[in-house]
Amino acid sequence: MKAVRLLEYGGQLVFSDVPTPTIARDEILARIKSTAVNHLDLVEASGTARQIFPLDLPWIPGHEFSGVVEQIGSDVAAWEPGDAVFGNSGMGAYAEYLAVKPAAIARKPSNLSFEEAASVPVASQTAWQGIFTHGHLEKGQTILIHGGAGAVGAYAVQLASHTGATVIATASGDDEAYLNSIGASRVIDYRKEQFEKVLREKVDVVFDLIGGDTQKRSFLVLKEGGHLVAATQPVSQEEAARHHASGEMMRLVPSADVLGGIARLLEEGTIRPDVATAYALQDAAQAWKDIAGNLPGVHGMSPSGPGAPRRRSHGKIVLRVA
Ligand SMILES: NC(=O)c1ccc[n+]([C@@H]2O[C@H](COP(=O)([O-])OP(=O)(O)OC[C@H]3O[C@@H](n4cnc5c(N)ncnc54)[C@H](OP(=O)(O)O)[C@@H]3O)[C@@H](O)[C@H]2O)c1
Numbered sequence: 001m002k003a004v005r006l007l008e009y010g011g012q013l014v015f016s017d018v019p020t021p022t023i024a025r026d027e028i029l030a031r032i033k034s035t036a037v038n039h040l041d042l043v044e045a046s047g048t049a050r051q052i053f054p055l056d057l058p059w060i061p062g063h064e065f066s067g068v069v070e071q072i073g074s075d076v077a078a079w080e081p082g083d084a085v086f087g088n089s090g091m092g093a094y095a096e097y098l099a100v101k102p103a104a105i106a107r108k109p110s111n112l113s114f115e116e117a118a119s120v121p122v123a124s125q126t127a128w129q130g131i132f133t134h135g136h137l138e139k140g141q142t143i144l145i146h147g148g149a150g151a152v153g154a155y156a157v158q159l160a161s162h163t164g165a166t167v168i169a170t171a172s173g174d175d176e177a178y179l180n181s182i183g184a185s186r187v188i189d190y191r192k193e194q195f196e197k198v199l200r201e202k203v204d205v206v207f208d209l210i211g212g213d214t215q216k217r218s219f220l221v222l223k224e225g226g227h228l229v230a231a232t233q234p235v236s237q238e239e240a241a242r243h244h245a246s247g248e249m250m251r252l253v254p255s256a257d258v259l260g261g262i263a264r265l266l267e268e269g270t271i272r273p274d275v276a277t278a279y280a281l282q283d284a285a286q287a288w289k290d291i292a293g294n295l296p297g298v299h300g301m302s303p304s305g306p307g308a309p310r311r312r313s314h315g316k317i318v319l320r321v322a
Contacts, residue, residue, distance in 0.1 A: 009047030062093025
Protein backbone atom coordinates (compact mmCIF):
# COMPACT_ATOMS: atom_id res chain seq x y z
CA MET A 1 0.00 0.00 0.00
CA LYS A 2 0.99 3.64 -0.29
CA ALA A 3 1.74 5.53 2.92
CA VAL A 4 3.45 8.66 4.19
CA ARG A 5 6.30 7.89 6.60
CA LEU A 6 8.79 9.71 8.75
CA LEU A 7 12.17 7.98 8.73
CA GLU A 8 13.92 10.02 11.42
CA TYR A 9 12.97 12.66 14.02
CA GLY A 10 12.77 16.07 12.35
CA GLY A 11 13.13 14.49 8.90
CA GLN A 12 11.06 14.91 5.73
CA LEU A 13 7.83 13.01 5.10
CA VAL A 14 8.32 10.28 2.48
CA PHE A 15 5.49 8.93 0.28
CA SER A 16 6.24 5.34 -0.69
CA ASP A 17 5.12 1.68 -0.80
CA VAL A 18 4.99 -0.18 2.51
CA PRO A 19 3.47 -3.53 3.54
CA THR A 20 -0.30 -3.50 4.13
CA PRO A 21 -1.03 -4.13 7.85
CA THR A 22 -2.29 -7.52 8.97
CA ILE A 23 -5.03 -7.62 11.60
CA ALA A 24 -5.34 -9.41 14.94
CA ARG A 25 -8.52 -11.36 15.80
CA ASP A 26 -9.99 -8.34 17.60
CA GLU A 27 -9.20 -5.77 14.88
CA ILE A 28 -10.64 -4.54 11.63
CA LEU A 29 -8.78 -3.54 8.50
CA ALA A 30 -10.08 -0.20 7.25
CA ARG A 31 -9.54 1.07 3.71
CA ILE A 32 -8.89 4.71 4.42
CA LYS A 33 -10.68 7.39 2.42
CA SER A 34 -9.41 10.44 4.32
CA THR A 35 -7.30 11.32 7.32
CA ALA A 36 -6.69 14.65 9.07
CA VAL A 37 -3.69 16.59 10.32
CA ASN A 38 -3.26 17.32 14.02
CA HIS A 39 -0.72 19.49 15.86
CA LEU A 40 0.30 16.36 17.70
CA ASP A 41 1.53 14.75 14.45
CA LEU A 42 4.10 17.53 14.07
CA VAL A 43 5.08 17.54 17.72
CA GLU A 44 5.66 13.79 17.67
CA ALA A 45 7.65 13.99 14.42
CA SER A 46 9.87 16.77 15.72
CA GLY A 47 11.18 14.57 18.53
CA THR A 48 10.95 17.47 20.99
CA ALA A 49 8.54 15.46 23.16
CA ARG A 50 10.03 12.02 22.56
CA GLN A 51 10.03 11.26 26.32
CA ILE A 52 6.23 11.52 26.30
CA PHE A 53 5.57 10.41 22.70
CA PRO A 54 8.33 8.01 21.69
CA LEU A 55 8.08 6.87 18.06
CA ASP A 56 8.93 3.52 16.58
CA LEU A 57 10.68 4.77 13.41
CA PRO A 58 9.98 4.59 10.52
CA TRP A 59 6.61 5.89 11.58
CA ILE A 60 3.32 6.51 9.77
CA PRO A 61 1.53 9.53 11.31
CA GLY A 62 -2.22 9.91 11.57
CA HIS A 63 -4.54 9.84 14.59
CA GLU A 64 -7.91 9.86 12.84
CA PHE A 65 -9.55 8.64 9.68
CA SER A 66 -12.70 7.87 7.74
CA GLY A 67 -13.01 4.84 5.53
CA VAL A 68 -14.66 1.54 4.75
CA VAL A 69 -14.29 -1.77 6.58
CA GLU A 70 -12.30 -4.07 4.30
CA GLN A 71 -11.81 -7.09 6.54
CA ILE A 72 -12.72 -8.13 10.10
CA GLY A 73 -10.88 -10.27 12.66
CA SER A 74 -12.58 -13.48 13.81
CA ASP A 75 -13.58 -11.94 17.18
CA VAL A 76 -15.23 -8.86 15.68
CA ALA A 77 -19.02 -9.07 15.65
CA ALA A 78 -20.16 -5.47 15.37
CA TRP A 79 -18.83 -4.63 11.88
CA GLU A 80 -19.00 -6.03 8.38
CA PRO A 81 -16.95 -5.42 5.26
CA GLY A 82 -18.40 -2.45 3.40
CA ASP A 83 -19.46 -0.49 6.53
CA ALA A 84 -18.53 3.20 6.38
CA VAL A 85 -16.73 4.16 9.59
CA PHE A 86 -14.67 6.91 11.19
CA GLY A 87 -12.53 6.98 14.27
CA ASN A 88 -9.20 7.23 16.04
CA SER A 89 -5.92 5.44 15.64
CA GLY A 90 -2.81 5.68 17.80
CA MET A 91 -0.86 6.27 14.58
CA GLY A 92 -0.83 5.05 11.00
CA ALA A 93 -3.73 6.81 9.28
CA TYR A 94 -1.60 8.56 6.62
CA ALA A 95 -1.93 5.36 4.59
CA GLU A 96 -4.27 3.37 2.35
CA TYR A 97 -5.04 0.76 5.02
CA LEU A 98 -5.15 0.76 8.81
CA ALA A 99 -5.64 -1.96 11.44
CA VAL A 100 -7.88 -0.62 14.24
CA LYS A 101 -9.78 -1.85 17.27
CA PRO A 102 -13.59 -1.44 17.21
CA ALA A 103 -13.39 0.42 20.56
CA ALA A 104 -12.10 3.49 18.70
CA ILE A 105 -14.56 3.68 15.78
CA ALA A 106 -18.18 4.55 15.06
CA ARG A 107 -20.47 4.52 12.04
CA LYS A 108 -19.78 7.46 9.71
CA PRO A 109 -22.64 10.00 9.78
CA SER A 110 -24.46 9.52 6.47
CA ASN A 111 -24.75 13.26 5.79
CA LEU A 112 -20.97 13.83 5.99
CA SER A 113 -18.48 13.30 3.19
CA PHE A 114 -15.48 11.10 3.97
CA GLU A 115 -13.34 14.25 4.07
CA GLU A 116 -15.64 15.88 6.61
CA ALA A 117 -15.88 12.70 8.68
CA ALA A 118 -12.08 12.36 8.90
CA SER A 119 -11.89 15.83 10.46
CA VAL A 120 -14.17 14.94 13.36
CA PRO A 121 -12.80 12.28 15.80
CA VAL A 122 -9.88 14.01 17.55
CA ALA A 123 -11.22 17.56 17.78
CA SER A 124 -14.80 16.69 18.69
CA GLN A 125 -13.94 14.12 21.37
CA THR A 126 -11.30 16.43 22.87
CA ALA A 127 -13.99 19.10 23.12
CA TRP A 128 -16.55 16.69 24.57
CA GLN A 129 -14.23 15.26 27.19
CA GLY A 130 -12.77 18.69 27.97
CA ILE A 131 -16.03 20.42 28.71
CA PHE A 132 -18.17 17.56 30.05
CA THR A 133 -15.90 14.85 31.51
CA HIS A 134 -13.33 17.24 33.00
CA GLY A 135 -15.18 20.59 33.05
CA HIS A 136 -18.49 19.17 34.37
CA LEU A 137 -20.32 21.82 32.33
CA GLU A 138 -24.07 21.99 32.89
CA LYS A 139 -27.07 23.81 31.47
CA GLY A 140 -27.29 27.38 32.75
CA GLN A 141 -23.57 27.72 33.45
CA THR A 142 -21.11 29.99 31.64
CA ILE A 143 -17.99 28.73 29.88
CA LEU A 144 -15.02 30.66 28.49
CA ILE A 145 -13.34 28.85 25.60
CA HIS A 146 -9.87 30.05 24.57
CA GLY A 147 -9.17 29.39 20.90
CA GLY A 148 -12.89 29.03 20.16
CA ALA A 149 -12.49 29.17 16.37
CA GLY A 150 -9.90 26.40 16.24
CA ALA A 151 -10.68 22.80 15.41
CA VAL A 152 -11.28 21.75 19.03
CA GLY A 153 -12.72 25.10 20.10
CA ALA A 154 -15.45 25.10 17.46
CA TYR A 155 -16.80 21.76 18.73
CA ALA A 156 -16.56 23.00 22.32
CA VAL A 157 -18.60 26.10 21.38
CA GLN A 158 -21.25 24.01 19.63
CA LEU A 159 -21.50 21.32 22.32
CA ALA A 160 -21.59 23.82 25.18
CA SER A 161 -24.24 25.90 23.44
CA HIS A 162 -26.33 22.79 22.69
CA THR A 163 -26.19 21.90 26.39
CA GLY A 164 -27.72 25.25 27.30
CA ALA A 165 -24.59 26.96 28.61
CA THR A 166 -23.67 30.56 27.87
CA VAL A 167 -20.58 30.51 25.67
CA ILE A 168 -17.87 33.16 25.60
CA ALA A 169 -14.94 32.55 23.25
CA THR A 170 -11.60 34.19 22.64
CA ALA A 171 -10.49 34.21 18.99
CA SER A 172 -9.27 36.49 16.22
CA GLY A 173 -11.82 39.22 15.45
CA ASP A 174 -12.19 37.81 11.90
CA ASP A 175 -13.84 34.74 13.39
CA GLU A 176 -16.53 36.58 15.35
CA ALA A 177 -19.38 36.04 12.87
CA TYR A 178 -18.45 32.37 12.47
CA LEU A 179 -18.40 31.84 16.24
CA ASN A 180 -21.72 33.61 16.72
CA SER A 181 -23.22 31.38 14.01
CA ILE A 182 -22.24 28.22 15.92
CA GLY A 183 -23.44 29.33 19.36
CA ALA A 184 -21.04 31.79 21.01
CA SER A 185 -22.91 34.64 22.65
CA ARG A 186 -19.78 36.72 23.03
CA VAL A 187 -16.43 36.77 21.21
CA ILE A 188 -13.38 38.54 22.62
CA ASP A 189 -10.70 39.38 20.04
CA TYR A 190 -7.50 38.17 21.69
CA ARG A 191 -5.42 40.34 19.38
CA LYS A 192 -7.09 43.52 20.63
CA GLU A 193 -8.44 42.94 24.14
CA GLN A 194 -7.46 41.17 27.33
CA PHE A 195 -10.35 38.95 28.31
CA GLU A 196 -9.83 39.44 32.06
CA LYS A 197 -10.17 43.22 31.62
CA VAL A 198 -13.41 43.14 29.63
CA LEU A 199 -15.30 40.30 31.31
CA ARG A 200 -17.55 41.63 34.06
CA GLU A 201 -18.85 38.31 35.37
CA LYS A 202 -16.90 35.25 36.37
CA VAL A 203 -17.36 31.94 34.59
CA ASP A 204 -17.97 28.38 35.82
CA VAL A 205 -15.60 26.67 33.39
CA VAL A 206 -12.58 27.74 31.34
CA PHE A 207 -11.53 25.45 28.48
CA ASP A 208 -7.99 26.50 27.61
CA LEU A 209 -6.73 25.52 24.15
CA ILE A 210 -3.91 28.09 24.18
CA GLY A 211 -1.86 27.82 27.38
CA GLY A 212 0.92 30.12 28.64
CA ASP A 213 -0.13 33.53 29.85
CA THR A 214 -3.71 32.92 28.65
CA GLN A 215 -3.99 30.03 31.08
CA LYS A 216 -2.49 32.00 33.96
CA ARG A 217 -4.84 34.96 33.47
CA SER A 218 -7.83 32.62 33.27
CA PHE A 219 -7.92 32.15 37.04
CA LEU A 220 -8.85 35.84 37.33
CA VAL A 221 -12.19 35.18 35.64
CA LEU A 222 -12.98 31.78 37.15
CA LYS A 223 -15.56 31.44 39.93
CA GLU A 224 -14.60 29.83 43.21
CA GLY A 225 -15.28 26.12 42.79
CA GLY A 226 -14.97 26.47 39.01
CA HIS A 227 -12.96 24.26 36.68
CA LEU A 228 -10.04 25.19 34.44
CA VAL A 229 -9.44 22.43 31.89
CA ALA A 230 -6.34 22.75 29.73
CA ALA A 231 -5.55 20.78 26.59
CA THR A 232 -2.07 22.12 25.91
CA GLN A 233 -0.08 22.20 29.16
CA PRO A 234 -0.31 21.24 32.82
CA VAL A 235 -2.12 23.58 35.19
CA SER A 236 -0.38 24.98 38.26
CA GLN A 237 -2.01 23.37 41.28
CA GLU A 238 -0.74 26.20 43.50
CA GLU A 239 -2.56 28.77 41.30
CA ALA A 240 -5.71 26.63 41.28
CA ALA A 241 -5.68 26.29 45.09
CA ARG A 242 -5.01 30.00 45.53
CA HIS A 243 -8.16 30.76 43.50
CA HIS A 244 -10.21 28.01 45.18
CA ALA A 245 -10.79 26.37 41.81
CA SER A 246 -9.79 23.10 40.19
CA GLY A 247 -7.28 22.93 37.36
CA GLU A 248 -6.24 19.97 35.27
CA MET A 249 -4.69 19.11 31.96
CA MET A 250 -6.76 16.65 29.95
CA ARG A 251 -5.64 14.09 27.47
CA LEU A 252 -8.04 12.67 24.91
CA VAL A 253 -9.11 9.09 25.56
CA PRO A 254 -10.83 7.97 22.33
CA SER A 255 -14.18 6.30 22.95
CA ALA A 256 -16.56 4.66 20.50
CA ASP A 257 -19.46 5.68 22.80
CA VAL A 258 -18.51 9.36 22.80
CA LEU A 259 -17.85 9.30 19.05
CA GLY A 260 -21.18 7.56 18.49
CA GLY A 261 -22.94 10.34 20.44
CA ILE A 262 -21.13 12.95 18.38
CA ALA A 263 -22.09 11.11 15.18
CA ARG A 264 -25.77 11.38 16.16
CA LEU A 265 -25.46 15.14 16.79
CA LEU A 266 -23.75 15.54 13.39
CA GLU A 267 -26.37 13.47 11.63
CA GLU A 268 -29.26 15.46 13.07
CA GLY A 269 -27.47 18.70 12.15
CA THR A 270 -27.08 19.92 15.75
CA ILE A 271 -23.33 20.34 15.27
CA ARG A 272 -21.28 20.56 12.10
CA PRO A 273 -17.71 19.85 11.03
CA ASP A 274 -15.33 22.44 9.63
CA VAL A 275 -12.80 21.50 6.95
CA ALA A 276 -10.43 24.32 5.98
CA THR A 277 -8.45 22.58 3.22
CA ALA A 278 -8.04 19.15 1.69
CA TYR A 279 -4.75 17.93 0.22
CA ALA A 280 -3.86 14.68 -1.51
CA LEU A 281 -2.06 12.25 0.82
CA GLN A 282 1.22 12.65 -1.05
CA ASP A 283 1.09 16.39 -0.28
CA ALA A 284 1.13 15.83 3.49
CA ALA A 285 4.36 17.82 3.82
CA GLN A 286 2.60 20.92 2.44
CA ALA A 287 -0.28 20.39 4.85
CA TRP A 288 2.22 20.28 7.71
CA LYS A 289 3.74 23.57 6.55
CA ASP A 290 0.28 25.15 6.70
CA ILE A 291 -0.26 24.08 10.27
CA ALA A 292 3.29 24.69 11.52
CA GLY A 293 2.71 28.44 11.79
CA ASN A 294 0.73 27.75 14.95
CA LEU A 295 3.57 25.71 16.43
CA PRO A 296 6.63 27.92 16.73
CA GLY A 297 9.89 26.07 16.29
CA VAL A 298 8.37 22.67 15.69
CA HIS A 299 9.79 20.46 12.95
CA GLY A 300 12.41 23.01 12.03
CA MET A 301 9.81 25.37 10.60
CA SER A 302 9.98 29.04 11.38
CA PRO A 303 7.34 30.51 13.68
CA SER A 304 4.78 32.90 12.28
CA GLY A 305 5.39 35.33 15.17
CA PRO A 306 2.99 37.77 16.77
CA GLY A 307 1.04 39.91 14.34
CA ALA A 308 1.94 37.67 11.38
CA PRO A 309 -0.69 37.37 8.66
CA ARG A 310 -3.10 34.49 9.15
CA ARG A 311 -2.25 31.45 7.05
CA ARG A 312 -5.69 29.90 6.80
CA SER A 313 -9.22 30.31 7.96
CA HIS A 314 -10.62 28.18 10.76
CA GLY A 315 -11.11 24.43 10.34
CA LYS A 316 -9.16 21.20 9.99
CA ILE A 317 -6.71 20.24 7.28
CA VAL A 318 -7.68 16.93 5.71
CA LEU A 319 -5.67 14.52 3.54
CA ARG A 320 -7.50 12.66 0.76
CA VAL A 321 -6.30 9.10 0.55
CA ALA A 322 -8.68 7.52 -1.96
N1 LIG B 1 -4.83 17.31 25.29
C1 LIG B 1 -5.36 16.70 24.23
O1 LIG B 1 -5.75 15.54 24.30
C2 LIG B 1 -5.46 17.48 22.93
C3 LIG B 1 -6.21 16.95 21.86
C4 LIG B 1 -6.34 17.72 20.70
C5 LIG B 1 -5.71 18.96 20.61
N2 LIG B 1 -4.94 19.40 21.65
C6 LIG B 1 -4.26 20.70 21.58
O2 LIG B 1 -5.24 21.72 21.63
C7 LIG B 1 -4.77 22.88 20.97
C8 LIG B 1 -5.81 23.40 19.99
O3 LIG B 1 -5.92 22.49 18.93
P1 LIG B 1 -6.74 22.86 17.62
O4 LIG B 1 -6.61 21.68 16.73
O5 LIG B 1 -8.09 23.36 17.97
O6 LIG B 1 -5.87 24.08 17.06
P2 LIG B 1 -6.17 25.10 15.86
O7 LIG B 1 -7.22 24.53 14.97
O8 LIG B 1 -4.88 25.49 15.27
O9 LIG B 1 -6.81 26.35 16.58
C9 LIG B 1 -6.11 27.23 17.38
C10 LIG B 1 -6.98 28.49 17.44
O10 LIG B 1 -6.50 29.31 18.50
C11 LIG B 1 -6.53 30.65 18.06
N3 LIG B 1 -5.58 31.40 18.89
C12 LIG B 1 -4.24 31.52 18.76
N4 LIG B 1 -3.74 32.25 19.79
C13 LIG B 1 -4.80 32.58 20.57
C14 LIG B 1 -4.95 33.31 21.79
N5 LIG B 1 -3.89 33.85 22.42
N6 LIG B 1 -6.19 33.44 22.31
C15 LIG B 1 -7.27 32.89 21.72
N7 LIG B 1 -7.20 32.20 20.56
C16 LIG B 1 -5.98 32.05 20.01
C17 LIG B 1 -6.17 30.56 16.60
O11 LIG B 1 -6.63 31.71 15.93
P3 LIG B 1 -5.75 32.49 14.83
O12 LIG B 1 -5.29 31.43 13.85
O13 LIG B 1 -6.70 33.44 14.25
O14 LIG B 1 -4.64 33.13 15.58
C18 LIG B 1 -6.93 29.31 16.18
O15 LIG B 1 -8.26 29.63 15.79
C19 LIG B 1 -3.45 22.47 20.30
O16 LIG B 1 -2.37 22.93 21.08
C20 LIG B 1 -3.50 20.95 20.29
O17 LIG B 1 -2.22 20.37 20.29
C21 LIG B 1 -4.81 18.70 22.80
